[in-house]
Amino acid sequence: MKIESKGLISLEINGEIYDYKLYQSLDSLSRTKSQRKSAKELNISHTVFNRRLLKAEDKLGVKITQKIGNGTHLTADGLKLLEEFRKYLIQIEKTSSINIAGGHISTGLLESIETPFDINIYSSNDEDAFKLAKRGVVDILTLDDPLIAYERDINFMPIAYDYLVLVSSPKSRNVESISDLEGLDFVGVNGSAQRLAWNSLRHYDIKFNIKDTVNSQFDAFKIVRNSENLYTFLNASYFKGNELLKYDTQHVISVIKVNEDKPEVDEFVRYLLNDAQKSIGKQGFTPMG
Structure with a gap:
């Protein structure tokens, strides 16, 4: 897919314009995993929500959603489209917001907990998120696996354990x-x-x-x-399975402060390390301490 930004919050993909409504739908569905719940969240009918997705799939020529069990998840193409929208949002967002990029697990955790901060989250994999951080596009980098930080001798702060x-x-x-x-x-x-x-x-x-x-x-x-x-x-925070290698694969979910000149960044990280720990535990992760 050839993707370009167009207008305030529209993307041009293969010559077709997709506006903010599609972004809202994909963003909501990535969290709820339910078309009916997302339709209710966006205050539209389930029929309108479904038609919006089908119309986008018809134009794109690819599937952007898939049924898994009783839920609806984004496909790899759907996730790519959502990530492009989020990337563009980060680039145009006001600097007062905290812009965060990171792996699917770590950003999913931050999306699932309530915080008093104005945050924008871009979810991808650790490598792609690290590239955004190097460009200075984001304020905070989150890592599903601290390998990138270890390899580059970068200081990181663990906020939870997973396996x-x-x-x-x-x-x-x-x-x-x-x-x-x-x-x-x-x-x-x-x-x-x-x-x-x-x-x-x-x-x-x-x-x-x-x-x-x-x-x-x-x-x-x-x-x-x-x-x-x-x-x-x-x-284990997202899936049930055999814990045979639980202790061999335990690792930290961590954050890295990219923009240390923004006071809100320090405040947000302190919040994650203290007040948010109880909420983090409720999401299936092991809190720190």
């Missing part, structure tokens, strides 16, 4: 011990903390195969749930 669980289809072979992982086929997720799982398997001398790689944990979940004898490791 990985093994996820598969009910039809897949049951895994009860680490030795049962020998020779299994996996779906990888770019920019996630899965490196911890792969390193652990190598440490235990377990041979395994990464058969496919996707950009979203939700895409990986859909693939393995609909496949027999295909597995993946996903964040």
Whole structure:
């Protein structure tokens, strides 16, 4: 898709103009995972909401939503479109707001908790978010995995703990011990903390195969749930699964202050480390301390 900004909050994609209403729909659906809930949130009928998505899909020529269980999730193309809208919003937003970019898990956490701050959140993967931070587009960088910070000797502040669980289809072979992982086929997720799982398997001398790689944990979940004898490791804060490598894959969800000249940035980080810890715990993460 060829994407360009057009007007105040419209994007031109392959010659077609998509306005703020589509952005609102995608943004709401990314949080609610329900067309009916999003329609209610936007104060429109479910029919109008659904028609808006179908019209966009028809123009784009790609699917931007997909049914998973009883919910509706954004596809990789839907997430890409939403991310482009958010990126453009960040670039035009007033400087009084706190602009945040980061991995899907860490930004999803910040989106799920109530804060007294005016924040704009751009969700992608750690690598793409880091590129935005280097350009000075955002005030705070959040990381699903602190690897980027470790590699570059960047100071980061942990705000929560998470770990990985093994996820598969009910039809897949049951895994009860680490030795049962020998020779299994996996779906990888770019920019996630899965490196911890792969390193652990190598440490235990377990041979395994990464058969496919996707950009979203939700895409990986859909693939393995609909496949027999295909597995993946996903964040326990969002998915239920086998905790076989819980202690091997425990890691921090962290933030990095990019714009240290803005007082609101320090205030927001202090809030996350103190007042927000109870809310963070309620979202399935392990709070600090």
